[in-house]
Amino acid sequence: MTLFDAGKVCLFSKISGVITLDGKPVANAKITRTVNLNKDKVDHTYTDDKGYFEMPAVFQRTVTKFLPQEFVAKQEIVVRHLEKEYRIWSSVKRTPEENSEARGKDLVVECELNGEETLITVNNSPIFSLCKWNVEPDPKRKIF
Numbered sequence: 740m741t742l743f744d745a746g747k748v749c750l751f752s753k754i755s756g757v758i759t760l761d762g763k764p765v766a767n768a769k770i771t772r773t774v775n776l777n778k779d780k781v782d783h784t785y786t787d788d789k790g791y792f793e794m795p796a797v798f799q800r801t802v803t804k805f806l807p808q809e810f811v812a813k814q815e816i817v818v819r820h821l822e823k824e825y826r827i828w829s830s831v832k833r834t835p836e837e838n839s840e841a842r843g844k845d846l847v848v849e850c851e852l853n854g855e856e857t858l859i860t861v862n863n864s865p866i867f868s869l870c871k872w873n874v875e876p877d878p879k880r881k882i883f
Contacts, residue, residue, distance in 0.1 A: 749796055750814070751832070753793075755847055758792065759849070765820050766787065767788075768792075768819065769783060770794070772814075773816075810832075813830075814831070826869075834863075848868075852869065855869075856869055
């Protein structure tokens with residue numbers, strides 16, 4: 740860690756993958772990612788002709804990394820295709836480390852726009868998504 744990394748937290752890890760609709764790649768879909776630790780940061784990209792997209796990690800410097808408080812960063816990704824919007828990712832990231840959404844591995848997803856939204860928990864972060872990626876969810880907790 741260098742002096743320039745002091746207080747740096749990862750709000751959303753680098754993400755890449757393929758967007759499909761009814762199993763076929765979705766070309767030229769606009770992907771909008773919004774992250775929020777204390778204010779919205781928004782970026783965009785587009786899928787290529789094979790439905791592939793890539794977005795870099797989003798970092799922010801904050802003094803809260805050094806304070807005894809919980810880290811909570813809101814994450815959302817929306818895909819716009821043929822005048823319709825699909826929320827493919829909605830989460831509250833609870834760990835400031837990069838790649839915590841995939842337990843330290845690269846976050847590579849496959850997202851089916853007509854798929855069923857599922858909820859999984861990874862590193863105590865609930866993730867609602869139309870995507871699948873190589874991750875083992877947290878074990879289910881027993882409630883009385």
